[in-house]
Amino acid sequence: MRDHVDAVVVGAGVAGLTCALQLARRGRRIVLLEAAAEPARAGAAWVNGVERTLFADLALGRPPEGVVVDEAPAFTMQSPGGHRVRCAPVPTVGVDMRALQAWILARARAAGADVRYGVRALGPELVGTRVTGVHVDDAAGARTVAAPLVVDAAGLAAPVRDALPTQLFREPFWDETAQGPWVGDADLCLAHQEVRRIADTPRARRWLVESGLLEGETLSYAGIAGGYSICNVHVDLAHGTAGFLSGSKLDAPKSARRLILDLIERLGFLGERVFGGGRKLPLRRAFDLLVGDGWALLGDAGSQMFPSHGSGVATGMIAASLLADVADRALTQGDVSRAALWPYAVRWHRGRGAVCAANDVLRRLTETLGPEDVDALVRDGLLGEAELAQSLACAPAALDPTSLALRAPQLLRRLPWLVRRFLPVVTRAALVQRHYERFPTRWDAAGLDAWSRRTSALFAPERMRMAA
Ligand SMILES: Cc1cc2nc3c(=O)[nH]c(=O)nc-3n(C[C@H](O)[C@H](O)[C@H](O)COP(=O)(O)OP(=O)(O)OC[C@H]3O[C@@H](n4cnc5c(N)ncnc54)[C@H](O)[C@@H]3O)c2cc1C
Numbered sequence: 001m002r003d004h005v006d007a008v009v010v011g012a013g014v015a016g017l018t019c020a021l022q023l024a025r026r027g028r029r030i031v032l033l034e035a036a037a038e039p040a041r042a043g044a045a046w047v048n049g050v051e052r053t054l055f056a057d058l059a060l061g062r063p064p065e066g067v068v069v070d071e072a073p074a075f076t077m078q079s080p081g082g083h084r085v086r087c088a089p090v091p092t093v094g095v096d097m098r099a100l101q102a103w104i105l106a107r108a109r110a111a112g113a114d115v116r117y118g119v120r121a122l123g124p125e126l127v128g129t130r131v132t133g134v135h136v137d138d139a140a141g142a143r144t145v146a147a148p149l150v151v152d153a154a155g156l157a158a159p160v161r162d163a164l165p166t167q168l169f170r171e172p173f174w175d176e177t178a179q180g181p182w183v184g185d186a187d188l189c190l191a192h193q194e195v196r197r198i199a200d201t202p203r204a205r206r207w208l209v210e211s212g213l214l215e216g217e218t219l220s221y222a223g224i225a226g227g228y229s230i231c232n233v234h235v236d237l238a239h240g241t242a243g244f245l246s247g248s249k250l251d252a253p254k255s256a257r258r259l260i261l262d263l264i265e266r267l268g269f270l271g272e273r274v275f276g277g278g279r280k281l282p283l284r285r286a287f288d289l290l291v292g293d294g295w296a297l298l299g300d301a302g303s304q305m306f307p308s309h310g311s312g313v314a315t316g317m318i319a320a321s322l323l324a325d326v327a328d329r330a331l332t333q334g335d336v337s338r339a340a341l342w343p344y345a346v347r348w349h350r351g352r353g354a355v356c357a358a359n360d361v362l363r364r365l366t367e368t369l370g371p372e373d374v375d376a377l378v379r380d381g382l383l384g385e386a387e388l389a390q391s392l393a394c395a396p397a398a399l400d401p402t403s404l405a406l407r408a409p410q411l412l413r414r415l416p417w418l419v420r421r422f423l424p425v426v427t428r429a430a431l432v433q434r435h436y437e438r439f440p441t442r443w444d445a446a447g448l449d450a451w452s453r454r455t456s457a458l459f460a461p462e463r464m465r466m467a468a
């Protein structure tokens with residue numbers, strides 16, 4: 001049996017759901033296919049931070065109670081040696097992803113989207129160079145869901161992207177001959193989040209006082225298992241719970257989950273686990289080629305991520321809204337070729353994508369930092385409140401060459417090595433941002449190739465090595 005719809009979206013995580021909602025709202029016939037058997041098993045099942053203004057920015061209205069679960073009054077980052085930087089107010093709120101996804105799912109269904117759970121996408125149906133549908137497997141057996149547009153929003157699994165032949169999808173990046181995997185271990189991290197009951201409230205209260213924290217303030221231990229690693233704790237006495245969030249590279253001495261378990265043991269006032277989970281996340285800048293004839297990549301599948309803290313919720317939702325807008329126009333014109341879908345890539349790469357790509361340059365540097373480097377960053381004000389706030393808000397880096405130059409005399413005297421390492425990197429981040437803002441406005445193989453070559457040059461690993 002073949003279904004005939006305007007678009008098939010694969011993956012009912014936050015990105016796929018938002019895309020289905022935004023397309024259905026425009027009157028499009030949408031099928032959203034999800035491998036998990038039920039909504040509770042799909043997408044993310046933990047608390048994620050997103051910008052305070054996100055829902056208003058995407059015209060989604062006010063989320064119902066239970067979606068925003070944490071409005072921390074302050075965020076304090078602590079280096080391994082105990083140096084601190086504090087940011088207040090915090091530009092983000094904590095969102096219970098289970099509630100957020102349930103809300104978007106209900107709205108997508110109400111808008112007419114046909115959302116099916118327990119359906120695994122196996123790969124794209126191809127006619128020549130065009131994707132014309134998705135091969136699926138479900139309780140009814142193997143079949144094809146046909147549509148002029150297929151959106152791969154299936155997270156890291158990316159079953160459509162990964163089954164495309166290399167003449168349709170390749171990443172002209174690092175190595176011209178690369179055949180994948182498109183996200184290697186160096187560009188992955190493990191993240192874990194969980195909420196625990198507070199078993200000993202007086203002790204939790206004492207810990208807050210001794211740590212110099214307000215109730216509800218997040219404390220982030222940075223650099224505890226390599227330069228990229230963090231472990232955050234957020235004690236909420238009013239609700240009798242504490243939230244933990246951690247992240248570390250795959251080769252870190254401790255996994256993200258272990259970081260949380262160790263901290264829980266050290267704090268000594270936590271009880272049973274309420275909910276949570278974790279998995280691998282892509283950290284690399286988004287793929288150059290986000291669209292092709294009849295297909296588009298979205299969310300983690302497109303590596304649309306703010307790399308420094310592995311934040312893909314707001315980026316995925318923003319990208320979903322851009323894609324729905326462009327796809328709706330393309331479907332109206334009866335042309336879903338790469339050229340017709342190109343404005344999605346342009347709007348992504350020139351906007352949020354430019355900020356994420358520039359941040360990827362900084363992410364690669366943070367991975368090389370040792371504990372004493374992280375101490376120096378915080379102690380000497382290179383990572384100050386403004387930088388912390390901008391990073392949390394996924395905003396362009398405040399560590400621009402001008403602000404660095406202003407601080408240079410003081411820093412040079414005390415930390416010449418740090419400046420030698422940072423100046424080239426922040427300069428490169430600024431160049432990357434400007435380069436992305438000039439992403440080719442029209443699809444043209446030669447134009448993209450030239451742009452990608454320049455990108456490769458800016459990201460070349462040998463240039464990223466620190467000058468000792
Ligand atoms: C512990 C943790 C903490 C995080 N904290 C933050 C944070 O604070 N802020 C932030 O912005 N981001 C955070 N992130 C990242 C964020 O959760 C992800 O970037 C985001 O949820 C990705 O959404 P997505 O829809 O692109 O993909 P996913 O959530 O991965 O959804 C993809 C869906 O596709 C389905 N699927 C896979 N294969 C198939 C197939 N073959 N057929 C059909 N369906 C398929 C999957 O079952 C899944 O439901 C965190 C991640 C983790 C793990």
